[in-house]
Amino acid sequence: MNRMTLTRVFTSLCALLVVSVPASAQIELTGSYSPRLYEDYIERGPGSFLGDFTGMPLTDEGRAKALLYTSNIPSMVERQCLAQSPWVGLYRPLGLRIWSAVDKNGRVISWNLEGDYLRDTIEIWMDGRPHPSPNAPHPSAGFTTGKWEGDTLTARTTHVKTAWIRRGVGIPGSDQSTFTVHMTLHDDLLTIMTIQEDPIYLTEPHVVTRVWQRDPRGSQNGGRVICNTANEVPRLEDSGIVPHYLPGQNPEEAFMIQNYNLPRAAAMGYAETLYPEYRKKIKNVYAPPASCDRYCCGWIERQGLPGAAPGLACNDGGLAEINPFVRSKQSESKRTQPAPAKK
Amino acid sequence: MTAPTMRVRTAPLWLIALVLVLGGAQGARTVLAQQRPAADKAALETIRIRPNVFVIFGAGSNVAVHVGEDGVILVDSGSTAMADKLLDAVKAITDQPIRIIINTSADADHVGGNATVARAGLGINPDSFTDQPQATVLAYENVLTRMSAPSGADSLFPLAMWPTETFTSKIRSMYVNDEAIQVMRQPGAHSDGDTIVLFRRADVIVTGDILDLRNFPVIDPAKGGSIQGELEALNRLLDLVVPAMPLVTKPGRTLVVPGHGYISDYGEVVEYRDTVAVIRDIIQDMIGKGMTLAQVKAANPTQGYRRRYGSDSGPWTTDMFVEAIYNGLKGRAGKS
Numbered sequence: 001m002n003r004m005t006l007t008r009v010f011t012s013l014c015a016l017l018v019v020s021v022p023a024s025a026q027i028e029l030t031g032s033y034s035p036r037l038y039e040d041y042i043e044r045g046p047g048s049f050l051g052d053f054t055g056m057p058l059t060d061e062g063r064a065k066a067l068l069y070t071s072n073i074p075s076m077v078e079r080q081c082l083a084q085s086p087w088v089g090l091y092r093p094l095g096l097r098i099w100s101a102v103d104k105n106g107r108v109i110s111w112n113l114e115g116d117y118l119r120d121t122i123e124i125w126m127d128g129r130p131h132p133s134p135n136a137p138h139p140s141a142g143f144t145t146g147k148w149e150g151d152t153l154t155a156r157t158t159h160v161k162t163a164w165i166r167r168g169v170g171i172p173g174s175d176q177s178t179f180t181v182h183m184t185l186h187d188d189l190l191t192i193m194t195i196q197e198d199p200i201y202l203t204e205p206h207v208v209t210r211v212w213q214r215d216p217r218g219s220q221n222g223g224r225v226i227c228n229t230a231n232e233v234p235r236l237e238d239s240g241i242v243p244h245y246l247p248g249q250n251p252e253e254a255f256m257i258q259n260y261n262l263p264r265a266a267a268m269g270y271a272e273t274l275y276p277e278y279r280k281k282i283k284n285v286y287a288p289p290a291s292c293d294r295y296c297c298g299w300i301e302r303q304g305l306p307g308a309a310p311g312l313a314c315n316d317g318g319l320a321e322i323n324p325f326v327r328s329k330q331s332e333s334k335r336t337q338p339a340p341a342k343k
Numbered sequence: 344m345t346a347p348t349m350r351v352r353t354a355p356l357w358l359i360a361l362v363l364v365l366g367g368a369q370g371a372r373t374v375l376a377q378q379r380p381a382a383d384k385a386a387l388e389t390i391r392i393r394p395n396v397f398v399i400f401g402a403g404s405n406v407a408v409h410v411g412e413d414g415v416i417l418v419d420s421g422s423t424a425m426a427d428k429l430l431d432a433v434k435a436i437t438d439q440p441i442r443i444i445i446n447t448s449a450d451a452d453h454v455g456g457n458a459t460v461a462r463a464g465l466g467i468n469p470d471s472f473t474d475q476p477q478a479t480v481l482a483y484e485n486v487l488t489r490m491s492a493p494s495g496a497d498s499l500f501p502l503a504m505w506p507t508e509t510f511t512s513k514i515r516s517m518y519v520n521d522e523a524i525q526v527m528r529q530p531g532a533h534s535d536g537d538t539i540v541l542f543r544r545a546d547v548i549v550t551g552d553i554l555d556l557r558n559f560p561v562i563d564p565a566k567g568g569s570i571q572g573e574l575e576a577l578n579r580l581l582d583l584v585v586p587a588m589p590l591v592t593k594p595g596r597t598l599v600v601p602g603h604g605y606i607s608d609y610g611e612v613v614e615y616r617d618t619v620a621v622i623r624d625i626i627q628d629m630i631g632k633g634m635t636l637a638q639v640k641a642a643n644p645t646q647g648y649r650r651r652y653g654s655d656s657g658p659w660t661t662d663m664f665v666e667a668i669y670n671g672l673k674g675r676a677g678k679s
Contacts, residue, residue, distance in 0.1 A: 065647030120592040135400045137606040162614045225592045240578040242620040
């Protein structure tokens, strides 16, 4: 083997090894993103009804705490500015800005997801640092580390504060919660999946997936990190009174059952009801309500298209009359959709 | 001879290349692994929470350590069994002398190290009548009353562990280590000897067992504790703890060192206060309906919080907590 051959082999080997080092397998996530709101628009937009625990795998403890909740609780002076769950952004209709921090050698130390209202910026540490001791403080954003698994950034968040999973209806999450997060970019679509595990309030992992679209004007969050308290409920100011329902006295407990004919198990967040098998189980016993004024046909309804639930006429409470986008969509759909067959 | 010469010259080139390329990644992993703290389960854990404030975990109760030009101030001294290790942990932080130990209650896991740790220190006002200098042990007077006994009777704790200095006022203030320190009495909360300690410049509050993130608060009526006193203490604590506001995402905030559990801030205190207040209200409602203690326990008035803070075994069970609230509320109702 002569010197030239050795040099070629050496160069080839180096090139081969360099490109095969997994640490270099990073996707550039930096940018601004707009939310794609066709998913779960109820939670991310107008908000769920009180007493709506559908889609949640709650423990009896979680259900009990959620039923003690009143919407006066977030109005307490003590609670108005408390940090919310670091990943609550998946329940919000807000844009997202992502950037990286690099060390002096240009290596990514962290991926950062900008915070928004009462949600701190999440730093996903990529430099291999360990999670802190269980005795360490639980900062507003928790503590998150990440690694690339192929083209997916997988992160793990610990050290969170006790914070509602869905504040509007009081579904609780504890300070023992941990999150596994997968972030995957498909062209300009960013999918974020969070898997929350909570030994206190969840019987099984709670999985949420949302999509954002890359958009130079997408992040709308700047300047929303200021919070001042105000006296929203006079009797709560400086009193030490904690508003809540007593067990068995929450007037919203039966709302979803009475208004949507849902079985109690589905309305109250029993894990069994999350699975397709449950649909099959109740298929022949479930009867839609005779009338339904709101949230009956989901996003399809919002677009003015015919409803999805069999036997249920969509009625959005007059939304179509006031929303030009919906009105135009409805007109369009009337032109393009065949009339439903009369039975 | 040429070939051997080449081998000699080229073999290191191959090796260097392999080491550089393969070893680079491995080396990085090794360096990162070295940054992880060695797991030593026998050792206490020390966390620095401010430039001159540390918290030592695992000594019985949490022990706060304030270091400055005058020496070391400890809040609580842990259990007797862990006293030597606590002393080692303090020495690992600083070689300054321990000047003051402040006891937040008379509980054995808060005062157990008093004798050992104080003996290793030097009082802020050295006692000229003894040749055995020791750190000052400061507490609210009821702590001394609980730990000692009338002459001739057996005391719960040996003399060497008793506080050397007590106070009866609402607040005992001092300026040590260039720090304003206020020891504030919390009447009849966890016990009748509770204090919280505010380090004003450091902006750290040490709560003793008024805040115990492992459990529902230990409200010990036999030692003068009460549900009403506990809630008043938690509300007073909320008045003192400053949250991150209005710049809610900035790290600046008052830090809270609970008697047990992780370093906290305003958020944890609110959650804990709300927990206790809601359970108090539920039990009050049940009493109003004429339910007996057995009926109240059977109705599970702590549901919603029990899995986080409750326990069915150990020194402080959920039933004991419910009973303390029930009896406290019944007693108050009986007096009114």
